[in-house]
Amino acid sequence: MITLEKVDGATLEAEAEKAGITLPIEQTKVWSGFQADIDGRTPWGNYLIKRDGELVAVISFIDFETHGYHYLRSMHGPAWVAKPTEAEEREVVDAIVDTVKKADKSIAFLRIDTWFADGTEKVLSTVPYDQTVVIDITGGDDEILARMKRRGRRDVRKSLRECPAEVADETDKALTDFSEYYDVMVETGQRDGFTPAPMSDYSDMIGALGADHCRVFAARIEDRVVAWSIVTVNGTHAVRYYAGMRNEVMRLHVTDKLLYSECCILGSQGITEYDLMGIGSDFAPSLKGLNEFKCKFTEEITPVAPARDVPIKKVFYKTLQTVQGVRKALR
Numbered sequence: 001m002i003t004l005e006k007v008d009g010a011t012l013e014a015e016a017e018k019a020g021i022t023l024p025i026e027q028t029k030v031w032s033g034f035q036a037d038i039d040g041r042t043p044w045g046n047y048l049i050k051r052d053g054e055l056v057a058v059i060s061f062i063d064f065e066t067h068g069y070h071y072l073r074s075m076h077g078p079a080w081v082a083k084p085t086e087a088e089e090r091e092v093v094d095a096i097v098d099t100v101k102k103a104d105k106s107i108a109f110l111r112i113d114t115w116f117a118d119g120t121e122k123v124l125s126t127v128p129y130d131q132t133v134v135i136d137i138t139g140g141d142d143e144i145l146a147r148m149k150r151r152g153r154r155d156v157r158k159s160l161r162e163c164p165a166e167v168a169d170e171t172d173k174a175l176t177d178f179s180e181y182y183d184v185m186v187e188t189g190q191r192d193g194f195t196p197a198p199m200s201d202y203s204d205m206i207g208a209l210g211a212d213h214c215r216v217f218a219a220r221i222e223d224r225v226v227a228w229s230i231v232t233v234n235g236t237h238a239v240r241y242y243a244g245m246r247n248e249v250m251r252l253h254v255t256d257k258l259l260y261s262e263c264c265i266l267g268s269q270g271i272t273e274y275d276l277m278g279i280g281s282d283f284a285p286s287l288k289g290l291n292e293f294k295c296k297f298t299e300e301i302t303p304v305a306p307a308r309d310v311p312i313k314k315v316f317y318k319t320l321q322t323v324q325g326v327r328k329a330l331r
Contacts, residue, residue, distance in 0.1 A: 002056075002095035005048040012046040012058050019055045019081050025213060025234040026075035027060045034208035040065045044072055047099070049092055056081055057092060059112070063104075069316070072100060073111045075307075086116040093119060097312060108313045108320075113305040120308035121317070124324055128307035129278035129287055133294045137238075137267035137274050144263050152296035156260045159253035165219035165226060167261035171206065174216035174228075178203040181216065181228050181244070188244040202230065202242065217265070219258045227254045231262060236272040259297065275302075 007015070009029030016023050025031050032043040044061040057078035064073050078092060093114065100107050113128075114120055137144050145153055174181055182199040189196045206214050209232065218228040229243040240262070245255055263274055279295060280288030283306060295301070311317035 001052055002091050003050050003053075004095060004099045005050065007046050007048055009046055009060070012048065012060060015048055015055060016058050016079065021058065021079050021081055022235055022237055023058070023079055024076035024237070025209075025232045025239065027058065027077050027079050028234055030209055030213055032060060032062065034205060035062045037204065037208060045103070047096075049078060049095070051088075051091075056084070056088070059096065061110075063107075069108045070104075070106045071109045071111060071309075072107055074113070076113050076305075078112065084115065086118065089114060089116055090118055093310060097310060101312060108311075109317050110310040110312065111307055112310060114308050114310075115305045117308065120310050121321070123307050123309050124320055126307065127284060127286055129281070130283040130304060130306040131281045132278050132302050132304050133276040133298055134300075134302045135263055135274040135276070135298050136272070137263045138272050140267070141264045144267060145260070147298065149296045149299055152256075152298075155253055155256045155296065159257035159260070163253050163257045165221050165249070165252070165254050165257055167217065167219045167258050169215055169265060170218040170228070171211050171214070171216045174203070174218075175206055175211075178206070180225050181218065184225055184228060184246055185242070185244040187246055191247055205241075206230065215266075217258060217262050219254050219261075221249065221254075227258050229258065229262065231266070231274075233266070233271065236270060237275065238266050238271045238273065239275045239277050241277060255293070263297075 009032055013023060013028060035041045036043055042063040044063040046060045047058065048055055049057040049059060057080045059074050059077040059079070061072040061074050064071050084092065093112070096110065096112070100110065111123060135144070136147055145156060148156065178199055182196070182202065185196045185202070206216060213233050215231045215233065216228060217231060218225050220226065226249045227243070227245040230241045232239045232241050243255070266274055276294045276297070278284070278287060279291045279301070280286065309317070
């Protein structure tokens with residue numbers, strides 16, 4: 001029998017640690033605090049998920065209010081003790097739905113990360129992924145380099161020889177003034193066809209999570225920022241959340257030098273895994289443009305559970321799907 005026990009964030013983290021779960025930062029108390037400061041988002045609840053009294057997973061939800069309705073988002077949740085079978089996951093998802101229905105009549109659907117598609121729908125928005133690249137950053141600088149694909153080693157070595165950029169942890173500088181870094185993101189968006197979030201979204205994230213959980217690494221040429229990244233950290237796991245680069249340095253292997261330096265710095269601080277946060281696949285074909293760069297840094301591709309929607313108000317959810325279909329047809 002599956003049961004859900006509501007707990008505070010500290011208890012969720014403690015129980016996850018006891019069970020050997022490496023929590024994604026999005027399942028932590030510090031992330032809930034960050035989300036609480038964003039308009040339209042409210043921490044909704046944390047749960048221990050047990051089968052016959054034994055912990056099998058944990059999950060933390062944020063209530064998103066948009067266009068007059070509410071849905072619950074749990075990024076990288078549930079976080080499992082062990083990967084479930086399809087039947088085990090289905091049983092847990094059903095129990096989560098029952099709990100949410102009883103607790104809050106306003107919730108239209110859940111957006112959670114599930115290994116299997118049964119009982120779910122494709123997300124109405126965002127681009128989920130089912131594969132990522134996780135770099136092993138243990139053993140020191142030489143070992144990190146040795147584990148890369150040949151192309152990755154070649155490009156990194158070339159960057160170390162020829163790229164004039166200096167790389168450093170600039171978290172303190174970014175906290176003081178993010179405008180120099182944001183200019184690079186604006187240029188990146190113009191080149192790659194997306195509109196960046198407002199500058200405050202990035203600076204607020206760094207400030208809310210703090211230097212223990214969020215770092216900014218930057219590459220400078222003649223003291224000018226030409227590339228940077230925001231990296232989240234929880235326990236021994238780091239994730240490359242955002243990154244930007246100026247057009248003028250695209251042929252200088254700046255990003256190779258930046259990313260390798262990040263690996264070395266994070267590894268020296270006791271981080272063991274560095275997740276580059278999603279690549280393309282048949283599930284996420286629009287992300288395949290990321291693969292050439294990201295996949296050269298490791299021999300292995302890591303499967304992950306992608307985000308999917310679980311309707312609760314099923315008729316209303318069908319309406320949302322219809323509206324979305326009309327919007328796409330009009331584009």
